[in-house]
Amino acid sequence: MTKPPQTLILYAHPTPHHSRANRRMAEAAAKVPNVKVHDLYELYPDFHIPVRREQALLQEADLVVFQHPIQWYSMPALLKQWVDSVFTPGWAYGPGGDALHGKDFWLVATLGGSERSYQAEGHNLMPFSAFLPAFQQTAQLCGMNWLPPHLLFGAHQVNQQTLAAYIETYRKRLANYPNWPELLAANSTTSLTGN
Template structure:
């Protein structure tokens, strides 16, 4: 079983230089500790095999979400994966203990440069302002949200800078869990969901 699961999601991977390069770096890791699942290759019809995805998650200690930022969030298939795979009673809520104690690491890229994510830039906020949905998703599932690895200005990145970024990413995979900063991170806080806030698993009602 793999201790690191890389979930990659890029809707046009053939045109990507950053995500594609990092997928290659993931697959080049020696041994069998890293498993890579390219969601758009696996599910071109968007019909996600929930049982298979949950099995892969259960085997991992570190879950990596590898995708570009699209409209300040994740690509659509990644969002569908979250909606369908992280189910009530399995990932969160009463009885939802399957992911508790695992780590979640966001590895992402943006089209705009770092200066665009500033109060004076056209995105108006620092990049961290767009991360709470990711962090809270991890927290709800009892996972620890690790400091993201972000490459800004992906459309114009120089080859040397991309090489350095891919090297850093691959090195982090090899060194996990021996990252110095992990010792300073607190354990994931409790995030219990009151039973009345979610329908029963047999209910057909939705908000």
């Protein structure tokens, strides 16, 4: 019997009690079978990260999700510390560093700014895709498959209906992994080319 695909959500919200979206997202995700919500700020408030334990969790996962609010166009400080500590050379990348090869990487993030603010004429002067290269390159360096991000713009302002729909899409995607159109298309292309 084959093991069902496992998902590890690295949930990083510095002030979850003030969260309008992320806390509800994490609660919804935790109810999905074969999904582990790993709350970094709850587990490691002192920023002391047990590297081998975290690496063992990653090795069990097929889908690795970074779920967090965008802070200064990037990830919260503890998640950055976690990446710095856990994605070690010889394990995650570099010679012999193939522990994450072939795993899927999905960024699920909330943004305070509206989608309009991430335009050339907007407050942030460029689309949000301009801020993704560090995330994409992390996945690339570790041999992971970058999946299109699931983003909620204007998380502080969106109405309850929009927020509920975003959370439900997140829950459904987690429940249906790996049967996502982009993954099925990639797998069929790989099968056809023999790679």
